[in-house]
Amino acid sequence: MNEDKALEQQDGEDTASTVEAAPVYSIYTQKEKYAITLLVSLIGIFSTLSSPIYLPVLPTLERKFGVGEKQMNVSVVLYSVFQGIAPSLMSNLADRYGRRITFALCLILYIGADIGLALNNSFAGLLVLRCVQAAGVASTISVSSGVVADITERENRGGFVGINQGIQLIGQAFGGLLGGLLDTGFGWRGIFWFLTIAAGAVWLITHVLVPETNRAIVGNGSNAPKQFRWISYAPILFLPTFKKRLANPEPSTIVPRRLLNPLDSLLILKNPTIMLVMLPVSVLSTCWIMMLTTLSLSLNQYYNYTTLQVGLCYLPSGVGGVCGSVTAGRFADWNYRRLYRKYTVRSQDPDEQKAPFDALLARVQVVMGPAMLTPFFLIMFGWCIDKVVHVATVCVSSFFTSFFGIMSIGTSMTILIDLFPNRASAAAACLNLCRCLLSALGIGVLAYMTDSMTVGGCYSLLAGVALLSSLTYFYILANTRRLTAATH
Structure with a gap:
């Protein structure tokens, strides 16, 4: 387990020769790793924020552009499609040329689209610019996952992945409320002006403070980037504490650079283990996105809620997602260490044949x-909306659907990064592609499903599909060693 044991410490000194310690996995301290994770997560917030901040104003935009619910849902579907496709192209760029240059390209596209949306006056323009907006910002999730993989080892990676996703999901938690507040105070255009200003500010901060971490370029961080120094060399590296670390580079920590292949993330899908992991998490993610879309439209239609009231009702699902992500990360690290301790004890037994840690x-x-557990709360959500029961039960069911759903998504992301640590951005993009394309399909048929089988029937069916897809985990559990070997 080279990744888990990157630093071997010396307990004694051999008088005949000095054994040289292996280079550290990352030159950054624990606090610096948390800071880097926090900062790249702030960029990823805009990917999770841009969808829920938009959902509360769907009824307003229907009236503005003179279209119906099904036509307006096209803007949500197209956003999901491009949210899935774009990271598949950008992630390989990040794995080859670096995280910083890819962040810059993503944010330039995103900010340009936000300005266009704020000035737009046509439904066709809305659709086109939402596609550009998604293409720009969606990739920041997979690139930030790549950064986390660059600086963390497997034994504590789950916690960092949980923090990364948890912070990003703050956008999901407060997006609906923020959208309602901005629409009430400044009109729907104020939403896109806010995103423009906020994204520009975050880009400036991260450009100064976040160093390049791609291990094919800087290794464990001790090697200065040689290409595209004008963008790859972070200003913070000019500080004495970082210049001192760069004075002793460790070229041996640099991993082979990936070939430029826009389809790299799709090639990961050929792996049977990945397909088994992707299936249930993609279905759960689709159900979750459909639930959020239903929440906006149903509260306006059945409960006669204002945009601001709808936004407030997004808080439980957002907070549930944040809590689920952080809980998943901590639980994943705890379980990893628990099983690794047992493995270490068994491996010391001379009669026990030592196999790799599972x-x-x-x-x-x-x-x-x-x-x-997620499907049961999906059923509760659907029938609460269907029977127009008190909104508190709707909020409770949306909280637990998000909590358990995001726990599943976050842990699945950790699995992918564990399996492909040097292709982390591509692996995250692969998961994103499956989730978003299936979500686009789900949103596209959502109105037809609720019309034909009611909201309760729709979510009962979705819960059944989610439960069936989750049965694949039992197969994975029974064949973990064989499936792990199949990825190498």
Whole structure:
């Protein structure tokens, strides 16, 4: 386990020769790793924020452009499609040329689209610019996952992945409320002006403070980037504390650079283990996105809520998602360390044949419970909306659907990064592609499903599909070693 044991410490000194310690996995301290994770998560917030901040104003935009619910849902569908496709192209760029240059390209596209949306006056323009907006910002999620993989080792990676996703999901938590407030105070155009200003400010801060972390370029961080220094060399590296670390580069920590291949993330899908992990998490993610879309339209239609009231009702689902992500990360790390301690004890037994540690088992044990619980809260949500019961029950069901659903998604992301640590952006983009394309399909048929089988019937069907897809985890659990070997 080279990744887990990157730094071997010397307990004694050999008088005949001095054994040189292996280079550290990352030159950054624990606090610096948290700071880097926090900063790249702030960029990713805009990917999770741009969808819920938009949903509360769907009824307003229907009236503005003179279209119906099904036509307006096209703007949500197209956003999901491009949210899935774009990271598949950008992630390979990040794995080859670096995280910083890819962040810059993403934010330039995103800010340009936000300005266009704020000035737009046509429904066709709305659709086109929403596609550009998604294409720009969606990739920041997979690139930030790549940064986390660059600086963390497997034994504590789950916690950092949980923090990364948890912070990003703050956008999901407060997006609906923020959209309602901005629409009430400044009109729907104020939403896109806010996103423009906020994204520009975050880009400036991260450009100064976040160093390049791609291990094919800087290794463990001790090697200065040689290409595109004008963008790859962070201003913070001019500080004495960082210049001192760069004075002793460790070229041996640099990993082979990936070839430029826009389809790299799609090639990961050929792996049977990945397909088994992707299926249930993509279905759960689709159900979650459909729930958020239904929340906006149903509260306006059945409860006669204002945009601001609808925004407030998004808080429980957003907070549930944040809590679920952080909980998943901590639980994943705890379970990993628990099983690794048992493995270490057994491996010291001379009669016990030592096999590699089963990291996949440690992760799958965490994801199974939340994946099996999510469908029950989906059913509760659907029938509460259908029967127009008190809104508190709707909020409770949306909280737990988000909590358990995001726990499953977060742990699945950790599994992918564990399996492909040097292709983390591509692996995250692969998951994003499956989730978003299936979500686009779900949103596209959502209105037809609720019209034909009611909201309660629709979510009962979705819960059944989610529960069936989660059964794949039992197969993974029974074949973890064979499936892990198949990825190498």
